[in-house]
Amino acid sequence: MGNDYMVEMQHITKSFGKLIANNDVSLKIKKGEIHALLGENGAGKSTLMNVLYGFYGKDKGKILWDGKEVSIKDPDDAIKLGIGMIHQHFMLVKKFTVLENVTLGMKEGKWIEIPTEEIRKRIMELSDLYGLNIKPDARIEDLTVGEQQRVEIVKALYRHSKLLIMDEPTAVLTPQEVTKLFEVLHKLRAEGKSVLFISHKLPEVLEISNSISIMRDGCMVENMENRPDLDERQLANAMVGREILLDIEKSECKPGDVVLKLDGACCDGVNTSCGVTDFSLEVRRGEIVGLAGVDGNGQTDLSELIMGLRKQTKGKIEFLGQDITHLTTKQRRELSLGYIPADRLNSAMVGEFTLRMNMAINKPDKAPFGTKWAFNKKSAGAYTREKMKEFNVIAQSDEVPAKNLSGGNQQKVVLAREVGEKVDLIIAVYPTRGLDIDATRFVFDTMLKARDKGTAVLYISNELEEILQLSDRIGVLYEGTLNGIIPREKADVTTIGLMMAGREAEVIDK
Amino acid sequence: MNDTKKLNSATVIQTIFRLSSVIGAIIGLLIAALFLTLLGINTIEFFVELVKGALGSPKAIGNTLNRAAPYMIVGAATAIAYECGSMNMGQEGQVFMGGLGAALVALACPGLPKPLAIPLALLGGMLLAALYIAIPVIFRLYKGINEVLTTLIMNYVATLIVSAMVIGPIACTTSSSYPRTDEFGAAYMLTNWRDIGHLHTGIFIAVAVVILAIYFFYVHPAGLKARAVGFSPMASRTAGISPTKVFALGMLMNGAFCGLAGGVELLGRYNNLRGSYADGIGWDSLIVALLSGLDPKGVLPAALFFGGLYTGISTLQRTLGVPSALLSLIKGCIVIFVMTGTAIQKYHQAKLKKPAKKEA
Numbered sequence: 046m047g048n049d050y051m052v053e054m055q056h057i058t059k060s061f062g063k064l065i066a067n068n069d070v071s072l073k074i075k076k077g078e079i080h081a082l083l084g085e086n087g088a089g090k091s092t093l094m095n096v097l098y099g100f101y102g103k104d105k106g107k108i109l110w111d112g113k114e115v116s117i118k119d120p121d122d123a124i125k126l127g128i129g130m131i132h133q134h135f136m137l138v139k140k141f142t143v144l145e146n147v148t149l150g151m152k153e154g155k156w157i158e159i160p161t162e163e164i165r166k167r168i169m170e171l172s173d174l175y176g177l178n179i180k181p182d183a184r185i186e187d188l189t190v191g192e193q194q195r196v197e198i199v200k201a202l203y204r205h206s207k208l209l210i211m212d213e214p215t216a217v218l219t220p221q222e223v224t225k226l227f228e229v230l231h232k233l234r235a236e237g238k239s240v241l242f243i244s245h246k247l248p249e250v251l252e253i254s255n256s257i258s259i260m261r262d263g264c265m266v267e268n269m270e271n272r273p274d275l276d277e278r279q280l281a282n283a284m285v286g287r288e289i290l291l292d293i294e295k296s297e298c299k300p301g302d303v304v305l306k307l308d309g310a311c312c313d314g315v316n317t318s319c320g321v322t323d324f325s326l327e328v329r330r331g332e333i334v335g336l337a338g339v340d341g342n343g344q345t346d347l348s349e350l351i352m353g354l355r356k357q358t359k360g361k362i363e364f365l366g367q368d369i370t371h372l373t374t375k376q377r378r379e380l381s382l383g384y385i386p387a388d389r390l391n392s393a394m395v396g397e398f399t400l401r402m403n404m405a406i407n408k409p410d411k412a413p414f415g416t417k418w419a420f421n422k423k424s425a426g427a428y429t430r431e432k433m434k435e436f437n438v439i440a441q442s443d444e445v446p447a448k449n450l451s452g453g454n455q456q457k458v459v460l461a462r463e464v465g466e467k468v469d470l471i472i473a474v475y476p477t478r479g480l481d482i483d484a485t486r487f488v489f490d491t492m493l494k495a496r497d498k499g500t501a502v503l504y505i506s507n508e509l510e511e512i513l514q515l516s517d518r519i520g521v522l523y524e525g526t527l528n529g530i531i532p533r534e535k536a537d538v539t540t541i542g543l544m545m546a547g548r549e550a551e552v553i554d555k
Numbered sequence: 556m557n558d559t560k561k562l563n564s565a566t567v568i569q570t571i572f573r574l575s576s577v578i579g580a581i582i583g584l585l586i587a588a589l590f591l592t593l594l595g596i597n598t599i600e601f602f603v604e605l606v607k608g609a610l611g612s613p614k615a616i617g618n619t620l621n622r623a624a625p626y627m628i629v630g631a632a633t634a635i636a637y638e639c640g641s642m643n644m645g646q647e648g649q650v651f652m653g654g655l656g657a658a659l660v661a662l663a664c665p666g667l668p669k670p671l672a673i674p675l676a677l678l679g680g681m682l683l684a685a686l687y688i689a690i691p692v693i694f695r696l697y698k699g700i701n702e703v704l705t706t707l708i709m710n711y712v713a714t715l716i717v718s719a720m721v722i723g724p725i726a727c728t729t730s731s732s733y734p735r736t737d738e739f740g741a742a743y744m745l746t747n748w749r750d751i752g753h754l755h756t757g758i759f760i761a762v763a764v765v766i767l768a769i770y771f772f773y774v775h776p777a778g779l780k781a782r783a784v785g786f787s788p789m790a791s792r793t794a795g796i797s798p799t800k801v802f803a804l805g806m807l808m809n810g811a812f813c814g815l816a817g818g819v820e821l822l823g824r825y826n827n828l829r830g831s832y833a834d835g836i837g838w839d840s841l842i843v844a845l846l847s848g849l850d851p852k853g854v855l856p857a858a859l860f861f862g863g864l865y866t867g868i869s870t871l872q873r874t875l876g877v878p879s880a881l882l883s884l885i886k887g888c889i890v891i892f893v894m895t896g897t898a899i900q901k902y903h904q905a906k907l908k909k910p911a912k913k914e915a
Contacts, residue, residue: 352793354793373795373797374792374795374797375795375796375797376795377795378794378795391787391789392789392792392793393790393793394787394790395782395783395787395791396786396787397786398782398786402779402783406779406783406790406796407794407795409776409779409780410776410777414776416776418775418776419774419776420773420774420775420776420779
């Protein structure tokens with residue numbers, strides 16, 4: 046007893062094949078604190094949490110719970126200890142009521158009779174105590190995203206969780222809902238619960254947390270108390286790291302004619318995405334325009350709008366001076382452009398198709414893939430093999446299904462298809478997501494080579510470091526708008542970081 | 556890690572899945588034999604008589620081929636439609652509408668010469684069936700109503716329409732013991748050979764349709780696009796293919812070819828339209844499509860097997876006194892086992908996918 050720490054993770058190592066996701070990582074969370082875990086995508090935050098919650102076994106290291114060593118083999122063990130996980134995507138049955146969802150999560154079973162009244166009472170108690178404002182009989186599908194999140198919190202609390210793990214809880218919330226969530230978190234802390242708050246949004250972390258841990262490349266680089274003098278700049282530097290991992294040699298940028306021009310373009314969002322609002326941007330020959338931004342600020346919406354995959358509600362899009370606003374995706378595909386969508390295996394390729402068919406999918410009826418009447422396996426195969434060599438795709442043949450390839454090789458196939466021939470415009474969205482260093486490097490080289498040959502490149506990513514390395518001009522996407530665009534020379538992590546958080550570029554300049 | 560090991564088990568499962576139709580068919584037959592032993596019928600005798608009934612004489616072969624012809628047409632069209640991502644369940648109704656369309660043409664233009672009469676009647680059938688299935692397509696595209704339900708329901712509507720037509724508007728003008736239309740005349744009769752069980756030229760049309768389907772599916776660029784939509788509507792959209800268009804075309808094409816099958820069945824075997832003329836052809840063809848692995852290449856053997864099964868068991872009713880319900884039993888078993896194979900394959904695929912997903 047008298048132990049200060051709720052949980053201590055000591056020297057955790059976890060690898061997936063060659064990839065070391067967590068390398069000797071230690072994390073201590075006190076009782077009654079909000080502990081933030083910061084890191085870029087792929088830094089290893091989720092892996093660490095999944096080890097703690099029992100989704101993954103650990104290769105090395107140990108976990109202490111309330112001072113005693115425990116073994117957490119599966120989420121059941123974690124729940125029994127009192128660990129509650131609130132996923133980014135809620136695990137709720139939409140057609141059920143709050144009460145029914147809580148009942149579903151019950152572990153101690155009175156199988157014959159469900160004590161509905163007891164559960165109802167307890168939900169109301171919890172709701173009052175923590176200011177959750179949840180009605181037990183409300184149907185999940187009628188609730189807002191923020192309310193659904195609070196149902197998840199009730200679920201965890203109902204199981205007597207002492208530690209709540211929240212995976213990017215604010216990513217899906219509106220600012221008002223974030224405020225409300227923070228009130229709840231304060232109450233949880235006041236009642237002695239611990240919260241592990243995973244995020245990559247710096248201002249939030251500074252606002253809500255007592256202590257901050259920062260991960261980078263699978264390692265824990267910083268463990269610190271939150272102090273009033275701590276600022277976003279310091280956190281950003283620790284998160285991205287001072288040393289640049291990939292050195293890039295760039296020739297001087299010689300921008301030419303405007304290739305892509307968006308003029309006040311708008312589209313609505315789908316599901317939870319924010320859409321694009323009044324977006325104006327020019328991309329010229331021989332330059333890379335990088336668009337930074339936190340995930341979910343319109344990256345996919347923007348690229349799909351340009352490709353004609355979304356209904357454009359306002360504005361104009363021009364390609365080499367030609368108005369393409371009303372062209373279909375098929376017609377835009379016939380322009381000289383390459384599109385690397387964000388979702389590789391769902392949007393860029395058909396996983397069940399062979400590489401050859403994936404290469405041909407945009408225009409199976411054109412040479413070298415075929416004619417109007419027949420798909421030509423031979424010449425399509427020959428072309429595919431040639432491109433595979435050129436783009437260094439490692440696969441047994443051109444006849445293996447795309448889904449059997451590693452992410453890096455899949456992306457190379459997409460690159461080969463989209464930019465294998467000279468194009469005037471490349472639109473790349475998260476092109477390095479999930480790729481290892483080598484494949485990332487390859488993507489970079491491809492982009493730079495294209496740029497030097499006079500292609501206009503629109504490079505959309507949430508990896509700030511990449512944007513800074515590659516771009517000639519940097520814009521920031523914020524809630525579906527272009528929140529300023531600045532030349533590379535004037536950009537640094539802090540400026541862009543602040544712009545990503547919604548501050549105006551001019552304000553930061555002063 | 557152990558990527559190669561996983562791949563191997565994946566290929567093994569793939570192979571088993573590919574064979575699952577055959578395995579399903581065999582298990583179905585074995586279960587049927589088991590039930591027959593309960594009735595005191597020798598298993599070996601059952602199989603011998605079954606094969607004899609299906610292939611034992613020119614007449615049997617003719618019957619089998621005649622039965623297989625509509626199966627081939629509908630099976631191929633259905634396999635393609637499913638691969639385009641449309642879940643059309645309205646084959647039975649479409650076949651009936653096809654028959655009605657052909658009959659309407661035949662009754663409207665009785666004097667036509669044969670080379671004109673037959674194509675025209677078949678086209679009429681295709682058109683009417685396609686129009687009929689356009690209704691659920693419109694419901695789906697404009698109101699988002701699931702085509703599985705609408706097409707399923709419309710089967711019953713179609714059979715009832717045909718029944719009503721042969722009693723009312725196009726009923727026989729002379730006296731008849733059952734509801735039917737007037738005779739169409741010799742011009743509307745597909746050439747048939749009496750010596751080989753009245754085998755009619757429909758089988759050539761059927762084989763041609765299957766070849767066309769294979770060509771479309773594997774050779775024509777549009778086939779590639781259609782398959783892309785079936786696998787991944789998202790990726791197709793990104794590649795500039797319209798899943799909506801592919802869906803609509805898949806449905807209408809399915810309708811048209813079911814209509815063709817209805818026409819072939821009508822002009823090949825009957826010379827008039829009657830209420831129940833094509834009972835069960837659509838349903839059976841669904842099983843044929845399933846048995847083919849939803850692949851036009853598999854349709855030919857699947858249709859022949861099913862045609863043979865149908866003819867064989869009909870004969871067994873006479874020779875061994877086997878109840879006709881046995882056919883339904885075998886059909887049911889085949890569906891269950893083939894579907895189980897598919898489910899197992901999906902389960903394994905999901906299992907193989909998972910670890911890769913987790914790394915993200």
